[in-house]
Amino acid sequence: MGHVVSTARNAADAMAVVTSSPLDLVLCDVKMPGISGLELVRQIRDIHPDLPCIVVTGYGSAESSLDALRAGAFWYLEKPFDQAHLDVVRRLVEQAIEHGRLKAENRILQSQLHQRYRFENIVGSSPALRCVLDVVEKVADTDSTVLITGESGTGKELIARALHYNSRRADRMFVTVNCGAIPEELLESELFGHVRGAFTNAVSHREGRFSIANGGTVFLDEIGDMSPNLQVKLLRVLQDQTFEPVGSSKTLKVNVRVIAATNQDLEYAIREKLFREDLYYRLNVIPIEIPPLRERREDIPLLLQHFLDAMNREKSKGGAITISQGVLDRICEHDWPGNVRELENLIERLVILRGEGEIEVDDLPHTFRQRPATLHAEAPRIPAGGLPFNEVVDRFEADLILQALKQTHWNKNRAAQLLGLNRTTLIEKIKKKRLSADDE
Ligand SMILES: Nc1ncnc2c1ncn2[C@@H]1O[C@H](COP(=O)(O)OP(=O)(O)OP(=O)(O)O)[C@@H](O)[C@H]1O
Numbered sequence: 327m328g329h330v331v332s333t334a335r336n337a338a339d340a341m342a343v344v345t346s347s348p349l350d351l352v353l354c355d356v357k358m359p360g361i362s363g364l365e366l367v368r369q370i371r372d373i374h375p376d377l378p379c380i381v382v383t384g385y386g387s388a389e390s391s392l393d394a395l396r397a398g399a400f401w402y403l404e405k406p407f408d409q410a411h412l413d414v415v416r417r418l419v420e421q422a423i424e425h426g427r428l429k430a431e432n433r434i435l436q437s438q439l440h441q442r443y444r445f446e447n448i449v450g451s452s453p454a455l456r457c458v459l460d461v462v463e464k465v466a467d468t469d470s471t472v473l474i475t476g477e478s479g480t481g482k483e484l485i486a487r488a489l490h491y492n493s494r495r496a497d498r499m500f501v502t503v504n505c506g507a508i509p510e511e512l513l514e515s516e517l518f519g520h521v522r523g524a525f526t527n528a529v530s531h532r533e534g535r536f537s538i539a540n541g542g543t544v545f546l547d548e549i550g551d552m553s554p555n556l557q558v559k560l561l562r563v564l565q566d567q568t569f570e571p572v573g574s575s576k577t578l579k580v581n582v583r584v585i586a587a588t589n590q591d592l593e594y595a596i597r598e599k600l601f602r603e604d605l606y607y608r609l610n611v612i613p614i615e616i617p618p619l620r621e622r623r624e625d626i627p628l629l630l631q632h633f634l635d636a637m638n639r640e641k642s643k644g645g646a647i648t649i650s651q652g653v654l655d656r657i658c659e660h661d662w663p664g665n666v667r668e669l670e671n672l673i674e675r676l677v678i679l680r681g682e683g684e685i686e687v688d689d690l691p692h693t694f695r696q697r698p699a700t701l702h703a704e705a706p707r708i709p710a711g712g713l714p715f716n717e718v719v720d721r722f723e724a725d726l727i728l729q730a731l732k733q734t735h736w737n738k739n740r741a742a743q744l745l746g747l748n749r750t751t752l753i754e755k756i757k758k759k760r761l762s763a764d765d766e
């Protein structure tokens with residue numbers, strides 16, 4: 327079949343080959359001088375758990391094929407075999423090698439994932455984030471349910487993965503379900519599976535995410551969007567880890583850790599009768615609140631550098647891209663309504679568009695280029711007798727609008743841009759305030 331073959335006359339010689347050269351497959355007999363083939367398989371599995379072994383067992387001998395499988399063999403071949411069996415051998419060899427390759431690959435991918443979600447890769451030095459990470463470290467290796475809250479883009483999923491990959495469940499699946507993105511009718515079968523014929527399109531049996539995640543973690547994203555009907559079913563899973571697939575009366579039991587996340591105010595949703603209070607308490611065993619980026623500005627320069635480094639590593643040509651002090655200043659002043667995700671996307675765009683050299687203020691989107699100095703314009707002192715609030719605010723607005731119009735020679739498009747307003751909003755305000763060039 328084109329494979330390179332090494333041979334050994336006994337188990338000790340075989341171990342010498344196994345430890346000194348990279349192998350894809352071991353084929354061995356059971357009866358050999360010295361150590362038996364089954365013991366050899368055990369020893370090989372200890373040092374190379376991914377290396378598949380096929381054991382050649384004697385037909386009707388005391389060591390059955392079952393013993394070979396128990397020892398950790400991938401499969402067995404019964405002696406004697408003749409020309410007619412060669413096809414079987416060929417297929418078996420191919421399958422065993424493929425299996426070993428997949429296992430090794432899977433191990434590498436897993437370790438990359440572990441690497442990626444190590445605490446060191448969660449960037450930030452703000453007290454607020456350190457506080458979050460303290461909790462994460464303490465509860466990662468427990469089975470406690472965690473509820474992660476925070477605005478969009480703050481890192482909820484990142485934290486959920488860090489919890490999983492730093493727990494003893496790390497070698498099992500981390501399964502994400504976005505409760506907001508899946509239509510209600512489908513979500514139940516997505517979570518719990520269905521049997522054939524359960525509904526019109528259920529042409530075959532389907533495993534639910536809770537079964538797939540058995541032994542691992544289920545991450546329920548956007549939990550606030552779950553319908554009340556499903557909330558009841560989820561409550562039961564949290565209480566006793568049991569559920570029934572859609573259309574089935576058979577109760578399944580799983581061992582799953584649940585992590586949920588939301589950017590909604592669940593306590594408000596409870597008051598509005600949209601979210602079950604009992605479910606909330608079941609989920610909120612360990613609450614983790616990730617503050618928005620604007621409330622932990624110390625993290626901005628670190629994250630910026632982190633994303634810039636990552637982009638530079640990915641770039642194939644040209645030298646490393648840097649950013650100017652002006653850009654750094656503006657990025658640090660920005661409010662980041664889209665939080666870390668917005669920052670990550672901005673850096674990615676800037677690096678790609680620039681291609682090489684230094685990113686300058688002019689490369690930034692328009693909103694970043696205005697210095698916010700005027701945002702801190704002083705309000706008038708309130709005299710002892712008070713002041714007419716609405717009138718003062720009106721006057722202030724009118725002043726700003728007139729200034730912008732003057733600067734742009736009454737080009738309403740550009741004036742609106744200068745003020746960060748919609749053109750229509752600006753025009754409405756001009757009308758309402760009856761502003762004209764005479765007011766300048
Ligand atoms: N502290 C951090 N260090 C490094 N990367 C981070 C950090 N926080 C967030 N990120 C990155 O920012 C992006 C957004 O994070 P994530 O997807 O976890 O946010 P989210 O809260 O789930 O957002 P959404 O509500 O939009 O789903 C991801 O690429 C994530 O890796």
Ligand SMILES: [Mg+2]
Nearest residue numbers: 479482483547
């Ligand atoms: Mg998310």
